[in-house]
Amino acid sequence: MRALIVSDIHGNLEALDAVLADARVADRLDEVWCLGDIVGYGPDPGPCVDRLRSLSAQAVAGNHDLAAVGAIGLEQFNPHAAEALRWTASRLTEDQKGYLAKLPVTLERPPFTLVHGSLLDPVWDYVLPQYQTPARLAEVFRMQRTQFCLVGQSHVPLVCAEASLHFASLEEGGWELPTTARLIINPGSLGQPRDGDARASYLLYDEGRRHLQHRRVAYPVSVTQAKIRKAGLPETLAARLEHGA
């Protein structure tokens, strides 16, 4: 079984299609896993939902997905995010909203668990050093029933090991999964990277070889930016895409 692992698509159809094309050239795909935030910020929320549904993706809900369907209040978001979420809600069909509203907040696909934030706070948490004390991070790991946990939310590709509670950035390239070490892994963001690299970030998993591959792929950022500007969304949401910030 081979799986494409993506997170934080954020309504960026150009990035999603670039990743799907790149992944299919790299490998055969049997499953698509998504770690939430399919919508929000970006100009194509509905088409991104439809694309994932057409691929029978196994997806968990992110905070933006739940806010776009009214399950989370917009007062918890910064003004630009809230404005984009109001616009997003107006662009989604009832059918698309129904799909987002029914997404679970965690999924187990052994040896992986899928969650947007963390197992301690599935929708909102950030598994980043500045948001976690060692004690809290240890508690997050204690809740993990599988060897690996895939998280999104921070838009930063990284890996954290339970043994050391040490964070390392996830470099491009492939690696064999360890036999015993328990890890939290963030594939980075497909549609709005925030690690200084504007290219879409994602993972490929090969179950037979116990192999993960971190890939980055360029997409036509200017096309997505033009759509954001045409929709009248905040300029900063367009500008940040070319900086990966």
Ligand code: ZN
């Ligand atoms: Zn996000």
